[in-house]
Amino acid sequence: QDYTWEDHGYSLINRLYPDAGQLLDEKFQVVYNLTYHSIALHCGVDTSMLRRAIWNYVHCVFGIRYDDYDYGEVNQLLERSLKIYIKTVACYPEKTTARMYTQFWRHFKHSEKVHVNLLLLEARMQAALLYAL
Numbered sequence: 590q591d592y593t594w595e596d597h598g599y600s601l602i603n604r605l606y607p608d609a610g611q612l613l614d615e616k617f618q619v620v621y622n623l624t625y626h627s628i629a630l631h632c633g634v635d636t637s638m639l640r641r642a643i644w645n646y647v648h649c650v651f652g653i654r655y656d657d658y659d660y661g662e663v664n665q666l667l668e669r670s671l672k673i674y675i676k677t678v679a680c681y682p683e684k685t686t687a688r689m690y691t692q693f694w695r696h697f698k699h700s701e702k703v704h705v706n707l708l709l710l711e712a713r714m715q716a717a718l719l720y721a722l
Contacts, residue, residue: 593655594718598722617711617715620708621711625701629694629697630696641658642662642663643675644708647675647679653716670689670693671705673693679709
């Protein structure tokens with residue numbers, strides 16, 4: 590059975606620590622919905638599929654999979670170097686190097702790479718909370 594933040598984690602953490610669920614949920618939503626509607630040199634782009642792929646890939650790395658998500662999107666949208674970077678930062682942050690950072694998305698702005706880092710760190714926190722709860 591799926592145990593999701595939206596359906597279970599949020600309400601449980603609010604029972605254990607009132608108002609914490611709301612604060613955490615807002616934090617997750619701000620990072621998840623953050624977009625400049627651009628990617629590399631292209632403007633007016635809907636990046637929701639890419640953001641969802643990154644979020645779900647981080648959850649997948651920690652063993653959380655959702656039946657209603659097509660994980661083929663992850664392989665289509667995330668190149669190998671990005672997946673290696675995400676897994677390293679999420680699981681072994683002490684092994685992350687500047688070279689790994691420069692290897693993925695070479696033609697992208699630093700702000701876009703920072704957004705990837707925000708996404709993966711918040712997804713990691715949510716995954717850890719789901720396991721703890």
